[in-house]
Amino acid sequence: GAVVSQHPSWVICKSGTSVKIECRSLDFQATTMFWYRQFPKQSLMLMATSNEGSKATYEQGVEKDKFLINHASLTLSTLTVTSAHPEDSSFYICSARVLAGDYNEQFFGPGTRLTVL
């Protein structure tokens, strides 16, 4: 399957700082990537859809000024958590969409655990 990487795998930061998370498709080009958030013992919650060369589309309730997404190339999308606060602590996962005939498949990165002190 397609390989997606994320960096960093974990990060600890102070409240009020900004943190950037990178998502890369390693062996394929991805015009569309997705960013998810996962709380402990819960399922994945879609935050936003990242489209190469255009603005990201955010799910209802997700602050676009808080979670900045940039998809500047066909293999890289970045999520920046601005002015992070303890409630932003979570497991952030990206995925890249791969067309598979009549349906799409998503391949996920290994996730980034963010802890805001």
Next chain:
Amino acid sequence: TQLLEQSPQFLSIQEGENLTVYCNSSSVFSSLQWYRQEPGEGPVLLVTVVTGGEVKKLKRLTFQFGDARKDSSLHITAAQPGDTGLYLCAGPKPNFGNEKLTFGTGTRLTIIP
């Protein structure tokens, strides 16, 4: 409200036993996918089912898509400790074509050696 409800939420069984987990919806899905996620990692795609009534096998795992394409099941035969993980079903979010996925509530499976 969750579009995809999974049951049971938690399941803990002995190695060697069989089990079935379910993914149910009141909506029709054009396809459903099953993922397994281990702690601290991203989900890994196991299978995609597309046709109503379809059955797919992946070694000891058997996936079935309901005839009406509203539900799916995952059956594991002779469970092993390596099967431990969070199992998630997912399908295309209605009204968004095939672009976005909506995930089920998840089943956390623990296989006891």
